[in-house]
Amino acid sequence: DQQVKQNSPSLSVQEGRISILNCDYTNSMFDYFLWYKKYPAEGPTFLISISSIKDKNEDGRFTVFLNKSAKHLSLHIVPSQPGDSAVYFCGRGNTPLVFGKGTRLSVIA
Amino acid sequence: DAGVIQSPRHEVTEMGQEVTLRCKPISGHNSLFWYRQTMMRGLELLIYFNNNVPIDDSGMPEDRFSAKMPNASFSTLKIQPSEPRDSAVYFCASSPGLNGGNTIYFGEGSWLTVV
DSSP, X not given: OOSEEOOOSEEEEETTSOEEEEEEESOTTOOEEEEEEEOTTSOOEEEEEEETTOSEEEEXXXXXXXXXXXXXXXXXXXXXXXXXXXXXXXXXXXXXXXXXXXXXXXXXX | OOOOEEEOSEEEEOTTOOEEEEEEOOTTOOEEEEEEEETTTEEEEEEEEETTEEEEOTTOOSTTEEEXXXXXXXXXXXXXXXXXXXXXXXXXXXXXXXXXXXXXXXOOOEEEEEO
């Protein structure tokens, strides 16, 4: 039972362009969603979150959008930088935190 | 603050051997989580504790896997006997509590290779 799904295992984007990472979820009862970022040989780190009462949350270059009717959330990174190259996991925040399989973002200089 | 500390960082072992992974959560955190990362399954939750008590171990793949948390500052994940398909990165994470708004903090992971 995969509660959150990231259907794109990888994404390549040119530096300076927008990166859009997508995530779908199955349970409308989730009230909190998070994105984590993972560099090689490191543990995942918290990036940004969104409450289900909102449809957008912004933090600098990172914006998360929540579409409750479609059970879909997305992470936008604008502009993308080479240092953003990492694996991004979306997760539903109701404890315990359950993640999708991740999307590997490569930002090409 | 030291963060979540895991040991060993790397372990190579032969099939059939016992493997013990260790974790020290962030001081003051009441909840502890064990995750495993593989290419096929991504980041999957194995088990989690709250106040040293196991809450849900339904993610533990087989009886060969066991986890303990004897006190608030230490947890172990044991695999006995280990198999090549157990090769993965195992992460320990902790959070202040089980409130859905709490961020969880990951250790750097234990890279396990079973040959």
